[in-house]
Amino acid sequence: MTLSSETVVVTGASTGIGAATARELARRGLHVLAGVRRDRDADALRGDRIEPVILDITEPDHIAALTARIDSPLRALVNNAAVQTNAPVEALPLDEWRRLFEVNLFGHIAVTQALLPALLRHAGRVINISSVGGRVAMPTYGPYAGTKFALEAVSDSLRRELAPLGVPVVVIEPGAIRTDMASRVVAATNQAAAAMSPEHRDRYGNLIRAINAQSAAHTPNGVSAADAAQVIATAVTARRPRTRYTIGRDAALITRLSRLLPDRLLDRMLTASLRPHYRQSAAAGR
Structure with a gap:
């Protein structure tokens, strides 16, 4: 079966890695159903072999409409x-x-459950975009990393369930990526900080400012969305994909250290990596 006769569904394709992945897969000859949240995102993404679909993965009606739209083998x-x-x-x-x-866990499970019959019919595959935060949880990353650790666990279980049925399950673990998401995360973090009690702000305010400063320092050196899309497209098209791919040197290093180092030593290393950003954020506040 040729790639041109197959379909790929990409959720979260409005911007960043999702949009870049949709374009790369289309360039490789696949028909892409690209999930977006708004009509203007659909208009920006629509192109040869890219068919935007309005998709909120927490909405059952949207998932049902997506499932009904698939009329070719789902790769x-x-x-x-x-x-x-x-x-x-x-x-x-x-x-x-x-x-x-x-969004980060239950929505993915809902879409996967809905599309698995089509994937099973044509020996397709599931590609779950996790994060280096699915392997190591930095301070203040507990909520996000919690969702990604859970996604990693679900992916492991699903891989072992589906392997005998011919459906590979792949996890992608990006590190820092140069996308607009970094600025959106900082904005969301600042909004959450503003809603904290005075006691919480006193306890954690300096930490939050240091985390934001660290993100601002590292994101410009991250991998481009287009380069990240190349890795994801490889996982989609490889004859025998690996079970996990990291994206970026930072992700490869951190995941390796998490396997090798005792917890307390890793804690000290992460604390040391934040120290310059405490100073940076303190200087910015003067």
């Missing part, structure tokens, strides 16, 4: 949609925890 489902807010475990309201899990 892959790329579960990419995600939201992120960085906040201390103590200070983030439970409703916001639930929102992150609804």
